[in-house]
Amino acid sequence: MDTTFIILTFASVLAESAPLVFAVIGETLSEKSGVTNLSLDGTILLSAMVGFAVAFTTDNLYLAFFAAMIVGALVASIVAFSSIILKLDQIAVGFILTLLCGDLSTFFGNPYVRKPGPAVPHLAIPGLVEIPVLGKIFFDQNVVVYLSVLLIFAAWWWMYKTQPGLKLQGIGERPAAAFARGANVNAQRFLYTLIGGALVGFGGATYSLFVKLGWSYHHTFGIGWIALAIVIFGGWHPIRGAIGAYIFGGLQSVSSFAQSAFANVPTQVFQTAPFALMILALLFVSNEALDRFFSGSPWSRRVWQSLRGTPPGALGTTFEQE
Amino acid sequence: MRLELKHIHKHFGAVHANDDICLTIESGTIHGLLGENGAGKSTLMKILSGFIRRDAGEILLDGGAVAFKNPAEAIRAGVGMLHQDPLDFPPLTVLDDFLLGREDGFIQKRARALADLEKFSRQFGFDLAPDALVSALTVGERQQLEIMRLLSLGAKILIFDEPTTGISLPQKIKLFETLRLLAQQGMTIIFVTHKLQDAEDLCGKVTVLRLGKVTGEVTCPFTADQLVRLMFGQSLETRARATVALGEPVLELRDVCVADYRLRLPEINLQVRSGEVIGLAGIEGSGQRLFLRACAGLDQPVTGEIQLGGARMNRRPYREFLERGAVYLPAGRLEEGLVPGLNLTEHFILAKRSTEFFVNWPAAQTCAQTRIQEYSIRGVPTSRVEALSGGNQQRALLALLQPGLKLILLEHPTRGLDIESTMWVWSQLLERRTRGTAILFASADLDEILEYSDRILVFSGGRVARALNAKETSAHQLGELIAGKGMEIRD
Numbered sequence: 001m002d003t004t005f006i007i008l009t010f011a012s013v014l015a016e017s018a019p020l021v022f023a024v025i026g027e028t029l030s031e032k033s034g035v036t037n038l039s040l041d042g043t044i045l046l047s048a049m050v051g052f053a054v055a056f057t058t059d060n061l062y063l064a065f066f067a068a069m070i071v072g073a074l075v076a077s078i079v080a081f082s083s084i085i086l087k088l089d090q091i092a093v094g095f096i097l098t099l100l101c102g103d104l105s106t107f108f109g110n111p112y113v114r115k116p117g118p119a120v121p122h123l124a125i126p127g128l129v130e131i132p133v134l135g136k137i138f139f140d141q142n143v144v145v146y147l148s149v150l151l152i153f154a155a156w157w158w159m160y161k162t163q164p165g166l167k168l169q170g171i172g173e174r175p176a177a178a179f180a181r182g183a184n185v186n187a188q189r190f191l192y193t194l195i196g197g198a199l200v201g202f203g204g205a206t207y208s209l210f211v212k213l214g215w216s217y218h219h220t221f222g223i224g225w226i227a228l229a230i231v232i233f234g235g236w237h238p239i240r241g242a243i244g245a246y247i248f249g250g251l252q253s254v255s256s257f258a259q260s261a262f263a264n265v266p267t268q269v270f271q272t273a274p275f276a277l278m279i280l281a282l283l284f285v286s287n288e289a290l291d292r293f294f295s296g297s298p299w300s301r302r303v304w305q306s307l308r309g310t311p312p313g314a315l316g317t318t319f320e321q322e
Numbered sequence: 323m324r325l326e327l328k329h330i331h332k333h334f335g336a337v338h339a340n341d342d343i344c345l346t347i348e349s350g351t352i353h354g355l356l357g358e359n360g361a362g363k364s365t366l367m368k369i370l371s372g373f374i375r376r377d378a379g380e381i382l383l384d385g386g387a388v389a390f391k392n393p394a395e396a397i398r399a400g401v402g403m404l405h406q407d408p409l410d411f412p413p414l415t416v417l418d419d420f421l422l423g424r425e426d427g428f429i430q431k432r433a434r435a436l437a438d439l440e441k442f443s444r445q446f447g448f449d450l451a452p453d454a455l456v457s458a459l460t461v462g463e464r465q466q467l468e469i470m471r472l473l474s475l476g477a478k479i480l481i482f483d484e485p486t487t488g489i490s491l492p493q494k495i496k497l498f499e500t501l502r503l504l505a506q507q508g509m510t511i512i513f514v515t516h517k518l519q520d521a522e523d524l525c526g527k528v529t530v531l532r533l534g535k536v537t538g539e540v541t542c543p544f545t546a547d548q549l550v551r552l553m554f555g556q557s558l559e560t561r562a563r564a565t566v567a568l569g570e571p572v573l574e575l576r577d578v579c580v581a582d583y584r585l586r587l588p589e590i591n592l593q594v595r596s597g598e599v600i601g602l603a604g605i606e607g608s609g610q611r612l613f614l615r616a617c618a619g620l621d622q623p624v625t626g627e628i629q630l631g632g633a634r635m636n637r638r639p640y641r642e643f644l645e646r647g648a649v650y651l652p653a654g655r656l657e658e659g660l661v662p663g664l665n666l667t668e669h670f671i672l673a674k675r676s677t678e679f680f681v682n683w684p685a686a687q688t689c690a691q692t693r694i695q696e697y698s699i700r701g702v703p704t705s706r707v708e709a710l711s712g713g714n715q716q717r718a719l720l721a722l723l724q725p726g727l728k729l730i731l732l733e734h735p736t737r738g739l740d741i742e743s744t745m746w747v748w749s750q751l752l753e754r755r756t757r758g759t760a761i762l763f764a765s766a767d768l769d770e771i772l773e774y775s776d777r778i779l780v781f782s783g784g785r786v787a788r789a790l791n792a793k794e795t796s797a798h799q800l801g802e803l804i805a806g807k808g809m810e811i812r813d
Contacts, residue, residue, distance in 0.1 A: 163430055166422050170411055177409040180373070181423025182394030310413060321392075 003133075009253055010137045016211050017249030018148040019044070019203040019220075023227035024234065024241040025155045026199030030076070032159065032236055033192035034172040034314045037079045038094025041224025042101025043197060044204040047071040049109040051205025052215045056117040064118075065205045072201020073194045075101060080193040084186050087318045102218070112215045120144050120210040144206050151199070155238035168192060172312030175319035185319045200227075222275075229278055235309015244281075251277055323349050323384055323400055323478040323510050325370075330379035332365055339365040340376070341534040347527075349478070352501055352511040354525030356518075358553060358605070358766070362534040363514045367481050370512075371403035372396030383479075394423070402477030406484040407584075408464040412457035419456050420471050442470040446500050461584060462493030469500065479510040486520050486783070487607070498524055516553075516605050517783065518546045518805040550801045554768065568776075569596030571632075572728050572760045573617060573648070578626030580612045587612065589626065590786050592779070594760045596728065599751075600789070601775030602764040604804055608781035610764035611653075614731045617762065618650035619643040631728060644675075647728030653737060653764075655715045662708040666690050666701060666718060673722040697721040698746070713743030720750050727754065732763040736770065748774060768797055768804075782806045 023040060030037045037043075047068035055064035075097055082088040120142045128139040138149070159165040168188065170178035175185045207220050226248060234241025251274035259270040284290070294304035325347045332340040339362045347353045357363050368374045370381060372390030381388050383399060390396040393403070410419050421435045436452055443450065448466045456464060465485055472480060482501070486494050501524060505511050515521055521528050522544075529539045530552035538552040573594040580587050587609045594600060602610040615621040617628065619640045628635045630646045640650075652658040660669065667690040671681055690703035699717045701710050707718060716739060723730070730751065736744040751761055752774070765771050771778055772792060780787040780803040787803055 161430055162428055163421070163424070163426075164428070166418060166430060169414065169418075170422050173411050173413055174409070177411060178422075180393040180409045182392070182397075182425070183423075313413065 007133060007136045011140060013246060013249040013253055014137060014149075015141055015145050016252070017245045018145050019207040019211055020223060020227055020230065020245040020248060021148040021152060021242050022203030022206060023200045023224065024230050024245050025151050025238050026072070026196040026203065027227055027231045028196075028234065028236055028238055028241050029155065029168075029199070030193045030196030031231060031315055032172045032312055033168055033189045034175065034312055034317065034319075035080060035083055035189050035193045036090045036094060036316050037076055037193060037196060037200070038091055038228065039075050039079060039097035039101060040094075040200055040227050041220075041222060042098035042105075043072050043075045043200050044207065044220050044224045044227075045105040045218065046075070046101040047201035047204030048208035048220050049105040049112070049204075049215055051201075052117055052208040053109065053112050055209055056112055056115060059118055061118060061120060061209065064209060065202060068201040068205030069198040070201070072197040072199070072204065074197075076193045076197020076200070077190075079197070080190045083318065084189055084193075090316050098224070105219075106217060109215050109217075109219075114214060114216060117214055118209070119213050120206075142210065144210055148206070152238055152242040159238065169312075172314055175314050175317075179319070179321065189319075200224075203227075226275070226278060229282060232309075232311075233278070233282055236312060237309060240309070247281070248274055248278060324382075325479055325510055325512075326380075326382040326385075327366070327370065328380040328382070330366060330369060330381075331377045332362075332369060332374070333377055334365075338534050340369070343379070343531070343534075343536055345529055345536070347479075347510055347512065349510045350505055350508045351527065352505050352513055352525050354521040354528035355512060355514045355531065356516065356521050356528050356549060356553060357531035358516060360533075360766075361531040361553075363531055364483060365534075366531070367403060367483055367512065367514055370396070370479075371401055371481055373403075397472070397475050397477060400476060400478035401481070402472030402475065402479070403481040404465060404468050404472070404483060404485060406487055408461070408468045410456050410464055410468060412455070414456055415453050416450050416456060416459070416467060417452040419467060420452075420474070423471075424475070438474050439470060442473060446470070446503065447496075460489070460493065462489035462497065465489070465497065466500075469504075477509075479512070480504065481512045481514065483514045484516070485513070486515065486517060516805060518549050518802065518807045520806070521549065522546060546802060546805075546807055547798075550798060550805070553805070554797065554801045566597045566756055568598050569758055572596050572598075572630070573762075574627075574629040574632075575617070576627040576629070578616065578628060579624045580609065580616045580621065581624050582612055582621075585609050585612065585784055586624075587781070587784065587786055592789065594729070594762065596758045596760055597755055599755060599761045599763070599774055599776050601771035601778045601792070602762065602781060603768065603771045603778055603800060604764075604781030606766055609784070609786070610781050611733060613779075613781070613786075614650060614733055614762065614764060617729075618648060618731050620650060647726065648731065649723060649727055649729070650731040651719055651733065651735065653733040655712065655719060656708055659719050660707040660715060663706065665704045665706050666694065666699070667703040669707065669718065669722060673724070693721045697750075713739045716743065716747055720747065723754075726757075727759050729760045729762070730754065732761070734765055735763050736765070736767070768800055772797060772800065780804060 023044060027037060027040060050071045051064045051068035054067040055061055078097060079090065079093055082093045083090045123142050125139040129135045159168060167178060167183050170181065171183055171185050171188050179185050204220065207223070208215055212219065230244040230248060231241055233244040255270035255273045259267055294300045327343060327345040330340050330343040343366055355363050369376045372393040372395055388399055390399065411422065417432065417436060417439065420439050421430055421432065424435065439452060448470065450463055450467060459467070485497060489497065501511055513525055526542045527539065528544065528549065530537050530549060532553060540548055571593050575590050575592045577589040577591060579589055602613065604610055612621060616623045619635060619638055622637060630643065630648055635643065656662055667686050670690045670693060671686050687703050694701060694703065697717045697720060699714050699721065701714060707715060710718060736747055739747065755761055775792040777789040778792050778795060778800065779789050780800065782804055783806045
């Protein structure tokens with residue numbers, strides 16, 4: 001294997017994980033505020049379909065991505081309204097929305113199946129692209145990929161460096177205490193769920209307008225469920241979540257190489273392997289036996305603690321002022 | 323800051339939690355607010371600190387009327403409250419927690435917050451690592467963090483709700499030192515407590531609440547006697563009761579220590595004999611529930627041995643406790659005791675612990691009907707338990723008990739029941755007692771404890787007093803012990 005090959009692989013992992021990154025960061029924001037938006041897989045399907053349909057009919061990519069974000073925010077607003085205002089079960093509502101949005105995408109997407117349509121144009125950043133190795137990986141991409149990388153750091157900065165971000169953590173951990181410190185808990189939860197949904201929608205459009213161009217039946221291949229798992233894997237931390245997304249992307253490309261190397265093994269094995277490996281990774285980061293094992297020495301505990309995350313304390317609960 | 327509360331009223335449904343409360347507190351003083359559970363202390367303080375709205379009345383700060391919509395507004399006006407379980411964020415670091423809610427711009431000003439934290443730490447002699455997790459702190463340290471945080475936000479009136487409940491003695495001494503220092507600096511301190519000793523040690527003036535009303539205000543020097551009378555009313559007196567010959571030891575505790583995350587009760591030694599009734603007295607949350615659950619095998623004691631009928635029962639499942647005739651009736655009748663959604667017949671079937679595969683519904687129906695009559699439950703076999711009133715739920719729970727039990731553990735057996743149901747519940751329990759069942763019950767009602775117990779265990783301030791003989795104990799003594807006075811001598 002020569003270096004060009006490796007560089008190209010890294011570049012493609014970075015690019016193809018972009019939809020997953022948007023979805024993971026969006027869901028992380030929403031869950032950090034205490035609302036689980038389980039409708040992710042449906043939202044991604046529907047927004048991917050709408051994004052492609054708008055691009056196909058108007059030939060305007062800005063409009064396409066905007067429409068996809070609106071779709072994501074709309075679905076999220078149903079989750080937010082039913083859980084925050086009506087106090088319904090978030091899991092049930094999210095699950096039904098997943099099924100509904102998936103079916104809607106099939107129904108409304110029918111006219112667009114396997115039609116060639118516009119794609120996000122490639123845009124190497126002049127100058128930076130000349131940097132050896134890194135230039136080809138990070139700066140020889142398109143605007144959407146750049147945005148996905150920027151988003152990771154923006155989300156991290158927001159959550160850990162700003163006052164509203166700190167309040168966001170408080171709202172998800174202990175709403176009563178956040179309220180005592182001046183947070184309007186339910187309004188904030190509503191807002192973060194909408195923003196999160198819009199980001200998920202953006203991820204959907206990224207899929208149909210860049211990673212896997214066009215539209216077909218169940219086009220996004222269960223990526224929403226993987227995003228939900230990666231949020232847990234990432235311990236509700238944007239950077240760790242993004243790393244999870246890239247690991248999954250990496251596993252996918254490894255399996256496609258392995259497929260050509262081991263021609264006698266059925267291809268399905270390699271297609272499903274990343275999902276199975278993701279489950280193993282999840283088991284690894286939330287295992288009590290390993291907890292005990294690593295709590296032996298202070299530094300091993302420190303490393304382990306940074307690896308595993310705990311869900312926001314008030315995730316999935318409702319808040320009411322006395 | 324001078325504080326005046328004028329004619330404060332607050333209703334929760336039919337309960338008049340605050341009934342025309344008037345209170346004036348001068349700045350630079352430590353003012354005690356004393357009363358039992360449910361006396362209305364917390365409600366009043368939550369109104370003052372903006373957590374709940376009053377129905378009527380006025381709050382004046384330095385003579386100006388205020389109305390807070392939320393706690394943040396109260397803080398801005400200078401009123402801060404420290405809750406019994408500090409309202410902080412266990413997964414965050416000390417510095418993050420300190421920062422959260424500060425109103426100084428968009429970007430976190432960590433350096434400035436750190437300097438603030440260090441300034442207050444030096445001033446009070448606190449020692450908290452800024453990057454430690456709040457979850458790793460003790461309750462006392464979390465209080466210290468809250469004090470510094472509220473002061474940094476400009477609080478001039480500080481409310482402490484039962485601050486000495488979960489903390490150690492050295493921490494308590496430190497806390498009192500801090501409170502005196504704060505008062506010297508001109509802060510107004512309101513100290514909410516049910517502990518006489520604490521009030522005596524600290525407060526210049528004490529207002530006593532009882533059943534939502536102010537029953538009196540005393541100024542230093544005052545006697546514990548005065549306070550007890552104001553707290554518990556005048557009507558307490560012991561009554562005569564029938565005696566039952568005691569039999570074999572049923573339950574034996576040897577050096578049992580029970581603990582949860584905030585409370586640790588040291589070695590308890592107790593022998594309960596068949597036919598004996600033991601009352602567990604104390605302010606709620608002093609460990610009675612922990613103790614009862616350990617006796618039932620639902621929680622594991624940290625150390626020590628629990629024996630039922632001579633057999634060591636540590637780490638045995640509740641099922642084995644049941645088989646040996648010990649049963650636990652929790653205070654949460656609907657939440658823990660019964661299964662909401664199932665009807666009475668279904669409950670009786672479950673309680674029978676039958677090994678048959680098929681349910682004989684006609685027989686079960688008849689059996690349920692007889693039990694309903696026998697225990698005078700107002701309901702039919704198909705009534706769902708959540709549709710029953712509290713009294714009828716308790717009757718149903720008692721009807722579910724199998725005959726020939728050795729030990730019944732009850733938590734607040736008559737809470738929320740009317741007089742008729744209360745009498746009925748006790749007649750059932752005492753009847754079982756004559757047939758040799760031992761009874762352990764926790765209650766917040768002193769009259770109930772004194773009337774039905776043979777011996778009394780008092781839980782107070784993380785300690786359990788040696789069992790008292792109920793016949794030789796007066797309500798007054800008991801009141802003092804519950805309020806933490808004299809516990810030290812008895813240990």
